[in-house]
Amino acid sequence: MSQEPKQPSAPISLASLGDAFDPQVSLRHDSNCSCHTCAAAPRESTNSQQQALSAEAMLDRAIENAVVRGIFQQSDLSRRTFLSAVGGSTLAAIIGSILPMNEIKAAVQESSGKLEKTKLKVGFVPITCATPIIMAHPMGFYSKYGLDVEVIKTAGWAVARDKSLAMEYDASHMLTPMPLAMTLGAGSTAKPFIMPAVENINGQAIVLHVDHKDKRDPKQWKGFKFGVPFDYSMHNFLLRYYVAEHGLDPDKDIQIRVVPPPEMVANLRAGNLDGYLSPDPFNQRAVWEKVGFIHTLTKEIWDGHPCCAFACSKEFATTNPNTYGALLKAIVDATHFSAKMENRKQIAEAIAPTNYLNQPVPVIEQVLSGRYADGLGEVKNEPARIDFDPFPWHSMAVWILTQMKRWGYIKGDINYQKIAEEVYLAADTGKIMKDLGYSAPDSTYKKYVIMGKEFDYTKPEEYASSFAIKAG
C-alpha cells in the first residue's frame, strides 16, 4: 500500500462490518490491516462493496458481528486464530446452538420491522401546507426510513380524493376535514380513511382583489364571490365562520365557489373572484402579482387551527403496518424539521423547483418566514404565519364535525367523539412522536377560543346549534 487511507475511529465503521465468520477478514481494519479486502483495494471500494448490502442484510451482519465480538472479548486476533483452526461454519453452528441468533435478529428488527412495500406513491397539491410531505423527498426523510417515495403533484382535492379512493396513491396530502367526510361518505363514496398526522397549523389567509382596498369591513362584502379550495376544507369552514361572525350568511349574502388553489390567482386577476380564503403560496403570490392584498391571516381567526393533513386508507395501514409506520415516522420527523424557523430558508429553496411547488423562491420564503409584504404597502412580521405540528387533536376533528353539521354537510345524529377517534389516530402519532424523541401531549382534547367564542368539545351538539347563522 503506497497510500495509507485515513482510518475513522468509530468503533464499528461500515468497513468493519465484515463477515465475522471469515478468518481472513479483520473486524478492525486498522491502518496496517492486511486482510484481503483491504490489501486488494483502497478503503473506498471496501465501503462501496459493503454499502451494496441491503439494509436488512447489513443489520444481520451487525448482529452477528456484535455477538462474535462479544464472545472473543473484542480480541480480533484470537477470533481469527480460532476460525482458521475450526472453520467459520463450525463457529456459526456452535454459536447458533448456544445463542438463538435468528431470534436476536428478529427481535432487533421488530422495532423497525420489515417493510412490506418500499416503493410508494404519495400525492400532494402544490401548496406550502404540504411542506413536510414534499420536502421529505428532496431532503431525504423518506429514504432515511428505507422508503422509495414518489411525490406526485395533483391538480386539486377532488382528484386527490379519487386517486386515494382508487388506491392509486398509497397515501396523500389532504385537508383535515377530508378523511372525516370520506369515512362518513359525505361528498364521496364511503371508505374508511385514517389521518395519523396534521401537517400545518395556521398558514392560510383571506385575500381580496386590489380594487377592494377600501372594503376592509366584512359587512361591506355583500354579493362578493369568494373562492375556497374544497367544500370539505378548513378554508370553507373558517371563511363561513368569519363572515357569519360579522353578520353575513355565507349561503345567502356571499357566493362561495370551489376553485383549486393553483387557479385562485388567475381567477382573481380575471375578476371571477372578489377574494378567497386559500392556502399559501397563492395568497402571497396574489400580492407578488399585484392583483390582491392580504386582508387577514387565518391565524387571527383561530390561532393554531389545523389545515392540511397526511392521510391514507385504513386498508393501506392494516395491510402494510410496517411501511405505514415508517412512512408516518418520516412524516413526523419532516414535520418537526419544518417547524424549526432556522430550517425554513433551506426548505423554501428545496420545494420551489418545478418538480414540487413551481413557484418563485422569494414568495415561498415570505410565507415560511412570516416576513412578508401585505400588498397594502407594509412589511409585516408574523413568525407564526404558518407552523407545523403533526399531532391530530381529537378536539379539532370534533370542531370540524360541528361545522359540517352547522352548514348542513352532514345531517342527523352524529357521534362526534367516536368518529374523531376512529379517523384521527392521535395515539399512533403520540407514540411515534415520543419514539423519535419529541414531546407529545398527554390528552387528545382541548378547548379552543375562536374569535372570542369558546368551543367546548364535551358539548358538540349544543355548540353546533348555538350559532345564530347556520344552514336550514
Add this chain to the structure above:
Amino acid sequence: MLSVNQKAALVSLIFLLVALGIWEASSQPPKAQEALSEYELLMGGADQEARIPPPSAIAAKAWEELSNPFYDKGPNDKGIGIQLAYSISRVLSGYFLAALIAIPIGFVIGMSPLMYRALNPYIQILRPISPLAWMPLALFIIKDSETSAIFVIFICSIWPMLINTAFGVANVRRDWINVARTHELKPLRTALTVILPAAAPTILTGMRISIGIAWLVIVAAEMLVGGTGIGYYVWNEWNNLDLTSVIFSILMIGLVGMLLDLGLNSAAKLVQYQE
C-alpha cells in the same frame, strides 16, 4: 421578377415581422431602479403590472426547452418531449380503440336501415356530451386516472368515425352493389372489396375529424387529472403564472395537432378515387 405567390409570401412575412416587432416593443419591462426598498423586493420589484412576455422571451424559452426535450427531474418535472410523448400515446391508444369499434359498427349501421333506425336515437343522445363530463364517472368506475384519460379520448373520437362510416357505407352507389350481386359475391366479400373502398374517403374524413377532437380534448383532460402530458405542463405553468411557458406550449400543441392532421390527410389521399 417575382411571381404573385412569392410576393404574397413576402408580404405575409412582413406582416408577421411587423406584428412581432410591435408586440416586442410594447411589452418591455421598465428599467430597473437602483435601490428597491424591502417592501418592493418582497413585492417582486417596483413594476406595477404583470405583462404578456415579448416574443424574444418566448423564443429563448423555446430554445431552452427544445435543446433538452427529454430531461427527467422527477415525476412532476419532465422535458417537453416526454410530456408530448405521453399525450400522443394517450391520444393514439384511445383513438385506435375507438376506430376498432366505430368502423365495424358504422358498417353495420350503414348497411342495415333497421339497425340505423334502432341505434340512431342513442347516438344522437351520446354524441353531444362533452367528453370531459365523462371524467368523474370514468374515474369512479375505472379507478385509474391513466385509463380514464384514454377512455375520455375514446369516447370523444368514436362519434365522428361512427357517423361518417355509417354515412359513407349507406351512400355507396347502388349500381356498384348491384354489380357485386349479379356476380354473386358473398356479403362479406361485397363489404370488403366493394363497399369499403367506396366508403373509404368518407371514413377517413371521419377519422380526421376525430383525431382533431381527440387532440383538443387530451389537453383539457390532462389539465384536470394532472400527472404527465402536455396538458399537465400547461397547468403546471399556469399554476406558476408563467405565461412564457404557456405560450410556448400553446405553439407546441398547435404544431403537434397540425402534424397529426397532416398524417391523416396524406392517408386520405391514398384512398381517394375519381368517379
